[in-house]
Amino acid sequence: MKLGVCYYPEHWPTSRWRTDAEQMKKIGIEYVRVGEFSWSTIEPTPEQMNWQWLDESLDILHEYGLKVILGTPTATPPKWLVDRNPGMLAKDEQGRERGFGSRRHYTFASLEYREECRRIVTIMAQRYGQHPAVVSWQTDNEFGCHDTILSYADADLTAFRLWLKDKYGTIEALNQAWGNVFWSMEYRSFDEIELPNLTVTEANPSHRLDFQRCSSDQVVAYNKLQVDILREHSAGRDLVHNYMGFFTAFDHHKVGEDLDVASWDTYPLGFLDQEAIYTQAEKQTYLRVGHPDFGAFHHDLYRGCGKGRLWIMEQQPGPVNWAPHNPTPADGAVRLWTWEAFSHGAEMVSYFRWRQAPFAQEQMHAGLLRPDAEEAEAAKEASKVASEVEQLSQALGMDADELVSLPSAGKVALMFDYDACWSLDIQPQSRAYRYLFWCYRSYQALRELGLSVDIIPATASLDTYDMLVLPAQAHISADLNRRLDAYQGVLLAGPRTGSKTETYQIPENLAPGPLAERLPLQVERVDALPEHTQPAVSGRWGVGVLKHWHEQIKTDLPCLLKDHGGNPVLVGEGRHYYLGSCLDNSVLKASFAQLAGLAGLETYYLPEGLRIRERGELIFVMNYASHSIDFVPDGAELVIGSRRLEAANIAIWKKC
Amino acid sequence: MKLGVCYYPEHWPTSRWRTDAEQMKKIGIEYVRVGEFSWSTIEPTPEQMNWQWLDESLDILHEYGLKVILGTPTATPPKWLVDRNPGMLAKDEQGRERGFGSRRHYTFASLEYREECRRIVTIMAQRYGQHPAVVSWQTDNEFGCHDTILSYADADLTAFRLWLKDKYGTIEALNQAWGNVFWSMEYRSFDEIELPNLTVTEANPSHRLDFQRCSSDQVVAYNKLQVDILREHSAGRDLVHNYMGFFTAFDHHKVGEDLDVASWDTYPLGFLDQEAIYTQAEKQTYLRVGHPDFGAFHHDLYRGCGKGRLWIMEQQPGPVNWAPHNPTPADGAVRLWTWEAFSHGAEMVSYFRWRQAPFAQEQMHAGLLRPDAEEAEAAKEASKVASEVEQLSQALGMDADELVSLPSAGKVALMFDYDACWSLDIQPQSRAYRYLFWCYRSYQALRELGLSVDIIPATASLDTYDMLVLPAQAHISADLNRRLDAYQGVLLAGPRTGSKTETYQIPENLAPGPLAERLPLQVERVDALPEHTQPAVSGRWGVGVLKHWHEQIKTDLPCLLKDHGGNPVLVGEGRHYYLGSCLDNSVLKASFAQLAGLAGLETYYLPEGLRIRERGELIFVMNYASHSIDFVPDGAELVIGSRRLEAANIAIWKKC
Amino acid sequence: MKLGVCYYPEHWPTSRWRTDAEQMKKIGIEYVRVGEFSWSTIEPTPEQMNWQWLDESLDILHEYGLKVILGTPTATPPKWLVDRNPGMLAKDEQGRERGFGSRRHYTFASLEYREECRRIVTIMAQRYGQHPAVVSWQTDNEFGCHDTILSYADADLTAFRLWLKDKYGTIEALNQAWGNVFWSMEYRSFDEIELPNLTVTEANPSHRLDFQRCSSDQVVAYNKLQVDILREHSAGRDLVHNYMGFFTAFDHHKVGEDLDVASWDTYPLGFLDQEAIYTQAEKQTYLRVGHPDFGAFHHDLYRGCGKGRLWIMEQQPGPVNWAPHNPTPADGAVRLWTWEAFSHGAEMVSYFRWRQAPFAQEQMHAGLLRPDAEEAEAAKEASKVASEVEQLSQALGMDADELVSLPSAGKVALMFDYDACWSLDIQPQSRAYRYLFWCYRSYQALRELGLSVDIIPATASLDTYDMLVLPAQAHISADLNRRLDAYQGVLLAGPRTGSKTETYQIPENLAPGPLAERLPLQVERVDALPEHTQPAVSGRWGVGVLKHWHEQIKTDLPCLLKDHGGNPVLVGEGRHYYLGSCLDNSVLKASFAQLAGLAGLETYYLPEGLRIRERGELIFVMNYASHSIDFVPDGAELVIGSRRLEAANIAIWKKC
Numbered sequence A, B, C: 001m002k003l004g005v006c007y008y009p010e011h012w013p014t015s016r017w018r019t020d021a022e023q024m025k026k027i028g029i030e031y032v033r034v035g036e037f038s039w040s041t042i043e044p045t046p047e048q049m050n051w052q053w054l055d056e057s058l059d060i061l062h063e064y065g066l067k068v069i070l071g072t073p074t075a076t077p078p079k080w081l082v083d084r085n086p087g088m089l090a091k092d093e094q095g096r097e098r099g100f101g102s103r104r105h106y107t108f109a110s111l112e113y114r115e116e117c118r119r120i121v122t123i124m125a126q127r128y129g130q131h132p133a134v135v136s137w138q139t140d141n142e143f144g145c146h147d148t149i150l151s152y153a154d155a156d157l158t159a160f161r162l163w164l165k166d167k168y169g170t171i172e173a174l175n176q177a178w179g180n181v182f183w184s185m186e187y188r189s190f191d192e193i194e195l196p197n198l199t200v201t202e203a204n205p206s207h208r209l210d211f212q213r214c215s216s217d218q219v220v221a222y223n224k225l226q227v228d229i230l231r232e233h234s235a236g237r238d239l240v241h242n243y244m245g246f247f248t249a250f251d252h253h254k255v256g257e258d259l260d261v262a263s264w265d266t267y268p269l270g271f272l273d274q275e276a277i278y279t280q281a282e283k284q285t286y287l288r289v290g291h292p293d294f295g296a297f298h299h300d301l302y303r304g305c306g307k308g309r310l311w312i313m314e315q316q317p318g319p320v321n322w323a324p325h326n327p328t329p330a331d332g333a334v335r336l337w338t339w340e341a342f343s344h345g346a347e348m349v350s351y352f353r354w355r356q357a358p359f360a361q362e363q364m365h366a367g368l369l370r371p372d373a374e375e376a377e378a379a380k381e382a383s384k385v386a387s388e389v390e391q392l393s394q395a396l397g398m399d400a401d402e403l404v405s406l407p408s409a410g411k412v413a414l415m416f417d418y419d420a421c422w423s424l425d426i427q428p429q430s431r432a433y434r435y436l437f438w439c440y441r442s443y444q445a446l447r448e449l450g451l452s453v454d455i456i457p458a459t460a461s462l463d464t465y466d467m468l469v470l471p472a473q474a475h476i477s478a479d480l481n482r483r484l485d486a487y488q489g490v491l492l493a494g495p496r497t498g499s500k501t502e503t504y505q506i507p508e509n510l511a512p513g514p515l516a517e518r519l520p521l522q523v524e525r526v527d528a529l530p531e532h533t534q535p536a537v538s539g540r541w542g543v544g545v546l547k548h549w550h551e552q553i554k555t556d557l558p559c560l561l562k563d564h565g566g567n568p569v570l571v572g573e574g575r576h577y578y579l580g581s582c583l584d585n586s587v588l589k590a591s592f593a594q595l596a597g598l599a600g601l602e603t604y605y606l607p608e609g610l611r612i613r614e615r616g617e618l619i620f621v622m623n624y625a626s627h628s629i630d631f632v633p634d635g636a637e638l639v640i641g642s643r644r645l646e647a648a649n650i651a652i653w654k655k656c
């Protein structure tokens, strides 16, 4: 439970640096991220390197006892470097080159750009790998931001053909796997294959899925290249990348395997305003605090990408500049978000940015300091958190490191799989269906029951969980199937689970494919509905409506929910359950409560806007509503805060 | 009244083919369409042809007594062929090449691609032209699908310049016809003319209209090339093409002149969901049966393109995959659609497709069989239709061929003209106006009165009709004017009729141009309205509102409807009437009822969702409502079904 | 108060020209604009010029005593000229060339096209510079129409680099000014700078702002080139350009400095329908008269661009063709618009166009004559205006020229600054915020109080105004700051005033920057809101809601309005006031009334739809409502019209 900040000494006069470090310490900052956009300062021309500013900055930070997370500057190569490697630029789906002038102007598949990265990262790692201030490295910045995963340049085509050859071996195998006999799409060689853009109508979904996978693998390889250099020259430092919210274009689990910690950049207001997942009502209700599950969902997701270790690399500190509308946070919101992160196991929360820059693209993005160096609201809230951490530390009789190490795992697991996401969104059947949305709403329902959830990859060990939810695991691999077989907890598989093979075909036995081994049923037909057609469901487990996706299921299993026509919607018995439709919040929550009961887990029906999260003996209570709420968890005593929680306030309880 | 199916033997193991044929027979299938996407199977490489699979398939189908419609495979040329002829690819309006990877990757104007078509069609026609199973050929597939009529590639520019030279002879004539003096758009030669895309603001409407006409003529020529080959090598077989729904980008009447039968592909749910013509209320009400006039409108339209002969080449059999949302049809809907088609004179209804493919783009598109070869819902409904046709045959004492030959013409004609459609949509004046929408709503009003309608081209003989509606015949050719002069029935001309010359100018005497010879009036000004401004109309013929288009008419003719200001809206006397505004359903229906009365035709006011259609002595009754309706036609006795029609059910009556 | 018309003799047979001239005179037309799209008639081929038609046209017009405004034909260069200078074509933001086939197919920055312009304008000026009919020249036509200010072609890049070098001198200065250290956007030379399109995410706002400024300066230079030639060969004639409505892409004040009169093209119905500024309710209410402030706002704005001289070059005379919907004007609307223009100081109102052309793009655009040469409605209304002017002339005992010279300046000034517009819209923070919209709504509120307003540039002298409103003056230049310091009237500065430096940085002392010298306050934070979040405001000056933009202000100044949390919204004392939020109409109007009171100005609360405007002793009253309204101004007697104004009617009163 430590605080950090993102800092750009290169934006300010040298004379200011000591004052900054001193003020950081005063607020309670321990970690400082530095350097990730500074390539043109480091290497202003191809003939000249300038390390002096960074040497000095690191020394000053070290002098003040601050720990540095050093960013590789590869998200913003300078203009001269782009001109030297014109093939490094990405092309968008329309075939237009995406030029210099902002950031992220490269495609991951470019081998010439990877060489430039190797060069700069090596020099940097050699120079600072053993610097006493440097405790961590961040690779690049926000992979994929500004829609930069899929690129359609020559380098991408080359990489794709190699990737396919590597995967399929022969062109006949690929033609078979993709079903290219359909519409005469058969190829004679890998060299005939094009990227799946600018086709007359949609390209083969297998083609699109493999391109997405290949593109994701380019990110993995790109990151790995930097990781290998950093490990060589800076062993023992935590390697990290900062992910983004609601972002599914590459496989974060695979990238995470090469890193030590997962971190992400959390902007609760910007994302509320920007994302289609939220209703207009939610956007209005939570305008100044963000949606109550936004932070939590990503904390749990990315902790699962970080082998249990989580940092917040960028925490919104005030109004930002990039959303369609940029309101100010409610008083207390920055503190609320910080504690929400700690409650989910975040070791460190770093605010973005130290001081609002008065120039360039983000000049309206708040920092802990205003452009005139006065403290902004967030600085006060950060200070308050720092003192509360101290207070908690004393109350629990733990030192700071022990606090960081409090257990954070939940007893319920929700499986989130990037490959499933791509598969199902490529052909959603109903525009209203989105894999991510369904997973998020499932997570929300679990959390509204007071459950502490882990979001896990398809490769995770399942043993420690009392309850497991597979919202829509499109493809059940043989390995996952084995682990499911061995799983002893209560399992719920949702609609579309097992509906595809690895190469995007319908399984021979139809959906749910291999899952039918333990859930004897068959999906005979699918009814994909518009947003406003919401047929009723009812049964022993609840009453409500279904939405978007509605499977016609043939089974002899007991029916817990049926549709209006009496057809099964939620079926199962013992430890195994199958849900064939997306459900609205009320009946979904009721069904989860039933399953949790079967799994031996206790649940709450929390009031709207209130959320709780457990870590070991601690229970964190967060109020996202705009009014005060009284809440007392069962058998616990107050450590921080009060029973009555004002809007945007928090409390911490300890089980007794 | 025969059934068919679309079949892809190349997608399945040889071992399955006999089983398939046997099962088709069992269901009652007589026609099988084969081959239209199989080019890469036929010609996997430029050096090699593979006919064995098709030889064997046709032999097996023949063995089981099935009749084959053989498709030319030119909608899906293989990759190597595209690489050999890169100039064959289309370009979209933004100038982007539309590449390989799906289907329809060619422009009709490409002479190099036409040569490839000539080659493959000739070989195929020579090989199978006399095969005993082959009773028909389908040229290519769904001309224009995926917006492939207008293309902006070099081949298109070349074709356009030739077409213009052929039409106008001299550049002076073109400049004059287009009014190019306006904005200094004058050309010195045909070689200076560009395609009308990527201009700074809209191109000259005459320019755009001629480009649309030229593009349509490319389709005609492309189709004719195949027709000539097929006639030469396979004389006596029915030549057919499968048109699409709500598609107006080429002149189907002109293409139809070269063919023997018209067919179309009917997806009532997909089109309901997808098309802007339908209101949200209609989309909700008819979610699972489609709009009651969707099938009927196209049956009557395309029968008019087929010299009175109509097939359904692809009938939706369950959920499809390509609409924004893809719900399941109501129980009985597939049967309802099939009978609707028969009631409009369809000789054959062929379901798309035999078996759901578990791979590629359409893997979620239902078939008569599921991917696992079990019968889907639609197979049962098709079987039921087959046995009802048998029942009808016996009840009427007619054999199958006599049933097919039952008369299907109506007594009311509605003129639908592709050239008028292009003309009026190029400059709609109000975004709410669309030629097709107005024609469809006019057709709907006629049909809700129980009238059986023919939809006819501008070139049709008018003699047999008691009543003729010209919804919006932009240009009245001299020939049409002569036929109108000779016409003895009741004529209604709608708004915008006669408003343009052939080269898209305003007639010297203003609208309605030559029509003023029999309807002495002048359109002085036009009031083009947004959707929600709907001024009232009233008069001897009804009360309601007008929409979208509102002409200020100067005339001494009697006024049957006036607007709020007392200005004439519907005028006329004796046999000739003119309507200057688009009307809402209620007053439009009332006006049509008046006209039908003058024409000596009897009308019903059918309950919402119910439709009837007459063929000779038979009256078909179809219920598209989601509740049951009692309906008994005057002076008729029941042959099939009952008086009370459940939702999605049908009855057949015989006049007595 | 004179009438004019736009005339295209080249579209009609020579035999018609005398008839036209005669009929113009009969209607009361004095001015005729000619020639601005006629290049292909003048120069049909590169080898041949054809002046005969224009010689004859001008002679005939002169013969009938008509005064000619001669247009340079450079908005529509002929095809051969484009083929000769392919580099003259613009490219759009997506990099697509914008080709021949409509109009305005050039980029202002093209030096090769400027040479062609120099050539044709010189020849034309030499030929007609001293023609007795020619009293004025119009340069080109509607600069920027069809989004033609920003272009991304090679010529534009070349011009931009030169412009930047000229502005900044050294690349270091530019890097500093733009804050290019952010995201490593630093350049080593001006040759590295690209245009700010097709970047991965948004380009640097300083980069974008300078590109907008440079593009605007290209228009200034392009216009100046023609002006210099015309002044040389046709001294003493009024030089004019015709601006458009709601158009801010270039600096009209700068262009206006080189001209003698400002004119604009006013289409009240087309703009009502097309523009996002108007609500659906306004679009419905004012469907047939246009919004009551549309004409007025632009009259006052462009009079400020014309050194006090204003013409209407194109006045809508009936339905047009280019808006999404094109309704007919209410009876009387054309007369209403004409008098509105006169009331704001227009010397001349010219209708577009004389006779509706039956061909090409604008064939559905009404004229004073219909295509068949009959008079359309507008001709009658124009005649009526002509006779009323005569009546007014007699009533006041003034001749026509004295009428033209009546004073038109207001006592309230509203500052409108194109540079501020670009600055604030580049980063609006809330999508709901638009500089133009806020200025327009501020103007509307002033006008609903019966105030006569001047809209002035940032460079204007402020001395003559009792009250000055700076709606959102982003950058306060040193010069403006000096004039504000000297200003003795009542000043209100609105939200975002003083929030940026000249190079788009946040001022060191934060907003309102230099304004803080006389308004001691600081904008600490900004709350940028979505459309439907409208927090309450209240205070001594009124009650209402704020919208879109909400500043958190720190100040000791008295609070006239506060937000719900008690924070200052409108503050000030004495002569200086600051408003930190956009306000809704009611509280904005109430606040303006308070300020007007402090400034010693009398106000009305006019009924909805009614507007007044003073010129010297005259008070013009205009009714835009669709019902009649009784209105009697204080201490005035009726000259034209009546106390009770019917819909779309006007009255003129004289103070007594």
Ligand SMILES: [Zn+2]
Pocket: A142, A265, A314
């Ligand atoms: Zn970030």
Ligand SMILES: [Zn+2]
Pocket: B142, B265, B314
């Ligand atoms: Zn089809």
Ligand SMILES: [Zn+2]
Pocket: C142, C265, C314
């Ligand atoms: Zn104009």
